[in-house]
Amino acid sequence: MATRVRPSSKRCAVIGGSGFLGRHLVEKLLDRGYSVCVFDIRQSYELPGVTFHQGDLCDKQALLSAMKDVSLVFHCASPAPASDDRGLFERVNIQGTRTVIEACVEAGVQKLVLTSSASVVFEGTDIKNGREDLPYAKKPIDYYTETKIVQEKLVLEACDKEKGFLTVAIRPHGIFGPRDPQLVPILVDAARRGKMKFIIGDGTNLVDFTFVENVVHGHILAAERLRPDSPICGKSYHITNDEPVRFWDFMSEVLVGLGYAAPRYHLPYTLVYGLALLLWLLALILRPLVSFKPTFTPMRVALAGTHHYYSCDRAKQDLGYKPVVGLKDGIARTVQSYPHLRQGA
Ligand SMILES: NC(=O)C1=CN([C@@H]2O[C@H](COP(=O)(O)OP(=O)(O)OC[C@H]3O[C@@H](n4cnc5c(N)ncnc54)[C@H](OP(=O)(O)O)[C@@H]3O)[C@@H](O)[C@H]2O)C=CC1
Numbered sequence: 552m553a554t555r556v557r558p559s560s561k562r563c564a565v566i567g568g569s570g571f572l573g574r575h576l577v578e579k580l581l582d583r584g585y586s587v588c589v590f591d592i593r594q595s596y597e598l599p600g601v602t603f604h605q606g607d608l609c610d611k612q613a614l615l616s617a618m619k620d621v622s623l624v625f626h627c628a629s630p631a632p633a634s635d636d637r638g639l640f641e642r643v644n645i646q647g648t649r650t651v652i653e654a655c656v657e658a659g660v661q662k663l664v665l666t667s668s669a670s671v672v673f674e675g676t677d678i679k680n681g682r683e684d685l686p687y688a689k690k691p692i693d694y695y696t697e698t699k700i701v702q703e704k705l706v707l708e709a710c711d712k713e714k715g716f717l718t719v720a721i722r723p724h725g726i727f728g729p730r731d732p733q734l735v736p737i738l739v740d741a742a743r744r745g746k747m748k749f750i751i752g753d754g755t756n757l758v759d760f761t762f763v764e765n766v767v768h769g770h771i772l773a774a775e776r777l778r779p780d781s782p783i784c785g786k787s788y789h790i791t792n793d794e795p796v797r798f799w800d801f802m803s804e805v806l807v808g809l810g811y812a813a814p815r816y817h818l819p820y821t822l823v824y825g826l827a828l829l830l831w832l833l834a835l836i837l838r839p840l841v842s843f844k845p846t847f848t849p850m851r852v853a854l855a856g857t858h859h860y861y862s863c864d865r866a867k868q869d870l871g872y873k874p875v876v877g878l879k880d881g882i883a884r885t886v887q888s889y890p891h892l893r894q895g896a
């Protein structure tokens with residue numbers, strides 16, 4: 552009788568592996584002796600030991616060919632939050648994730664690790680030391696968050712020990728590090744346009760920022776501990792630097808490190824939030840005629856003016872998680888990696 556060959560536990564696929572987090576994850580997986588298949592809508596680099604499959608994750612046949620002989624899949628693809636495109640978020644994060652799950656099951660993949668987000672519980676008001684049992688946001692602050700919630704539910708509900716298909720979700724917050732296309736570039740762009748003179752609110756709000764290598768570490772721990780008898784099956788885990796910092800101190804340290812002035816003048820939170828909401832509505836109404844993207848979106852203002860930091864206790868207990876790079880070191884390495892974004896460059 553022909554027996555089905557079990558895929559090697561060291562062969563994995565990274566959906567979204569050309570992106571910021573995905574590429575760091577791929578590099579660490581290679582270091583740890585995995586062979587990696589990247590599935591992404593674009594190919595952004597080449598590395599020995601990595602095979603690339605270019606395609607859309609909504610295309611099941613394309614996914615299936617990337618999942619041949621793969622036992623472990625990381626799903627860290629998403630449209631950028633800044634795109635603010637509801638249709639795109641629904642197609643990729645919801646329909647696409649359904650397709651990813653179907654393809655995994657059909658291909659005989661045993662483990663699926665999703666990159667979710669701590670923002671699935673964020674409604675624009677303070678969260679202090681939030682644990683994973685906080686309810687999902689009832690009024691998500693944007694389409695990105697709305698679809699990340701559905702995505703996480705889909706993946707966790709798909710966990711089925713009987714079928715041998717195990718899932719887990721990692722919820723990072725405010726990822727930063729070399730090659731990040733969002734946080735530092737958006738911040739520097741705002742500074743260059745003279746928009747980073749102001750602190751929104753009193754500037755004392757604490758937030759989690761997470762160095763990318765810590766996020767990668769959390770993903771790999773989760774993948775390697777995901778077994779039918781482990782307590783992590785079908786659960787979500789906050790992964791942060793476990794060092795909440797004042798939002799505006801973090802921004803100032805990055806700005807000053809790159810040669811820009813730190814923000815100094817205070818503006819009331821409600822005023823800026825109201826203006827951001829108005830601008831967002833205006834951009835929506837005028838979209839058929841003119842296209843403009845405000846720097847201060849309601850989401851960014853809420854993130855900049857409220858407390859939102861999360862407990863990693865569950866990850867420490869179940870995954871043995873401990874950040875591998877401290878915040879200060881992470882900021883220094885990040886600043887150093889952006890010579891082209893320095894003042895005057
Ligand atoms: N950055 C952060 O602070 C946080 C991020 N996350 C989550 O982490 C994950 C990774 O984020 P990050 O690395 O920052 O994002 P990136 O945009 O750098 O990476 C995502 C990758 O997915 C690709 N992609 C998008 N749509 C598709 C598609 N339909 N099919 C295949 N590939 C696609 C992107 O291509 P393209 O660039 O062409 O769109 C990109 O290469 C995401 O799930 C995000 O929600 C969670 C918390 C915080």
Ligand SMILES: CC(C)CCC[C@@H](C)[C@H]1CC[C@H]2C3=C(CC[C@]12C)[C@@]1(C)CCC(=O)C[C@@H]1CC3
Pocket residue numbers: 632667668669670724725726733734737738741846847851852854855
């Ligand atoms: C213009 C300034 C007020 C802010 C500049 C920095 C921001 C671009 C970033 C500060 C916090 C970041 C953040 C995310 C994106 C970039 C920031 C808004 C996420 C929305 C990315 C996706 C997530 O899942 C949650 C993140 C929270 C923090």
